[in-house]
Amino acid sequence: MSNHKYVLEMNNMSKEFPGVQALDDVTLKVRPGTVHALMGENGAGKSTLMKCLFGLYQPDSGEILINGKKVEIQNAKEALDHGISMIHQELHSNLHRNVMENIWLGRFPLKKIGPLTFIDERKMYQDTKELLDNLQMDIDPREIVGRMSVSRIQSVEIARAVSYDSKVIIMDEPSSSLTENEVDRLFEIIRDLKSRGVAIIYISHKIEEILQIADEVTILRDGKKVGVWPASELTTDLIISRMVGRELTDRFPPRVSKPTDEVILRVEGLTSPIFRSFKDITFDLHHGEILGIGGLVGAQRTELIEALFGLRSISSGKIYYKGQEVKIDSPLKAKKLGMALLTEERRATGIFPVLDVLENTSIANLQKYVKVNKLLDDKARRAEGNQAVEMLSIKTPSLKTLIQDLSGGNQQKVLFARWLLTEPEILLLDEPTRGIDVGAKYEIYSIMSDLAKQGKSIIFISSEMPELIGMADRIMVMCEGRLSGFVSGEEATQENIMRLATKFMA
């Protein structure tokens, strides 16, 4: 055992990529038995720093000390051997195998029968059971991982990290796909790990969470360290201003939308054929209105707006668009009516990673550029692409750049451009600022309020309550597939939204 003050020290780390100083003299010191939050906008250098720790990158200069001893880390295996492990944002479990095989993968306990070596299933089961019991996780070692919830899979990964006898566990956005209750459970596990002397490096954009769980906070900006503070000395506004490097007087643009009385979309008793999904949803969307949809994960909000966009079927209920009853059974139909959808999973269902910015921008609107001879008018397409890039201030070297090489915020703006070119009347936005850094969030908010000012109507789902309260003219709250009520933007508080979001919970 060591009695060093820091379990992990990364001193004066620098790393240059062609054209970018990704890390510039960054120092990170983590005490044992604490939660150390690492914060910064996307591109601030958090993941580069962690990749240096994992040997995925070799730093140009700087040293890594573990328990005061200098180490060289060439690859992830060596990092594990030094007691460092990582819980990735996208979980890396093998979904087809069971819990214990996932935990002991690569180091199965073996037994010999004669000249042959077999896996010792019984020992593996007992070891796993002991490990999980010890962590007070109620998980069957033989359960197939693919049948478990995200939160339980995450617990399995944490258990695996513990099984390596890790001294430092890095958690990259661990709460991003968890419900409120599951986050509480995660925090319990983290506190338990702390009490065992394990240090946690917690990477998250969610400031409220950081303030709740972290002991110390290191903030990075543009590859440099801004500073390190005890979490108790920080507030949301302080963190944001230090992350973006300017005073943020307002996190949201001023409310300028003026919804009219005219109803552009009326939904009546909309019900999904799936039993546990949304049922009996009735609401009006007004011209120029920003309607927020609040609720916890599992409230079936995504399912509802995907049904409005023709991606999911409905068993009963009616949709009226400008007073006319419409059947929307495909995205094409929805698009033709003047609707647009930005999906929650930008990577999975939004961008075309291997295509360039221009193709990504124009794909939903190609019909417009088809000339009489059936060929596309590329000149017009490029001109409008350039216009969109300028209008939304998308930071890209050119229209020919592959979208996968842009930051998350700029990818999202390209998706806005894609749909704005179709000149929609109604925009459906599913978690439009998810995984986007603070500065770019403000730009997305500005785009939303500009659109509302131009008379477009917006429905947006958000799991961040400040965002709902800051942006929406009206908030519709759902709970377990049912509509639990409306709150106006002025009257909304975290408390009354939360009350509605849990209204039907047993």
Added chain:
Amino acid sequence: MSLIDSRKIKNFITMNAIYIVLILLIIGIAFVDPRFLSIVCLRDILIQSSTRVIIALGIFFIILTGGVDLSAGRQVGLAAVITASLLQSPDYLRRFYPDLPQLPLILPILIAIAVCLLAGLTNGFIVARFGVPPFIATLGMQVIVYGANSIYFDLPPNNSQPIGGLSKNLTELGTGTIGTGLYSIPYIVIIAILAAVVVWIIANKTQFGKNVYAIGGNVEAARVSGINIGKNIMIIYAFAGAMFGLAGVLEAARTGGATNNYGMSYELDAIAACVVGGVSATGGVGKVPGVLAGVLIFSVINYGLTFINVNPYWQMIIKGLIIVAAVAFDIRKYRRKK
């Protein structure tokens, strides 16, 4: 040399590797035997490449969507047999249809292409409607098409005899040239070039082409963008079928006959040409010039290495190495660097 320059050069080599390999291959063969760089050799290589180009261009769109078509070769064989059976000289003794009058050239060609188009459409329907993986759906079609072709080929009075004695106007299409002498250009080379131009225009200048790249790039995002996935998939496989049909017609015309074994495993050559030409098997990435270069590389290996007396078994090993190396290289190119 500065750092920037060497990176630029490296980038140039990465982006144009296929063309560089092709040129090096030609230079290497010419170094061993300078006679290789003659118009006659060049024309032979182009003739050998023609039908392969057409098959590869058909399968190109399918691979762009992340799919594959294993029935391509058998469709080529079916089209060849249909065309040959309907276009024999009236004075030939063992005719497939002894009493068939002389048909206008275009009619049997259209019939053969239409039959393959239907086979392709069926592939597309099964993939799009039932979600059967393209590998399986087209494997089934491969066997079915061969079976159907063999039954047709076995009809009396033909009874599985090779079909020969093709009418003059068909063989002219396969072996004739524009102009005469050294600088003449074979019709089938012109047809292949036209096919490449048409496919290039479809891929780059039409809504359908953009939709194909989008479906291959991210099928879910394409769905959300309002693209009708099923319809496009069916068109893609049907178009491929038509191209295989055309290739079959030309194979019959070029060789002056047909049997039910024509076209066997041609799809493998076409797939190899596409992936070597930079068409990513995971979808969404690929260009027509790359496909052409891919086909040419294999033709140059076939013809050129035979020309300089390389053992044909060694040729196979070289081909195999090129396929695997090209794809390994390509994956490096597109793997998300971070």
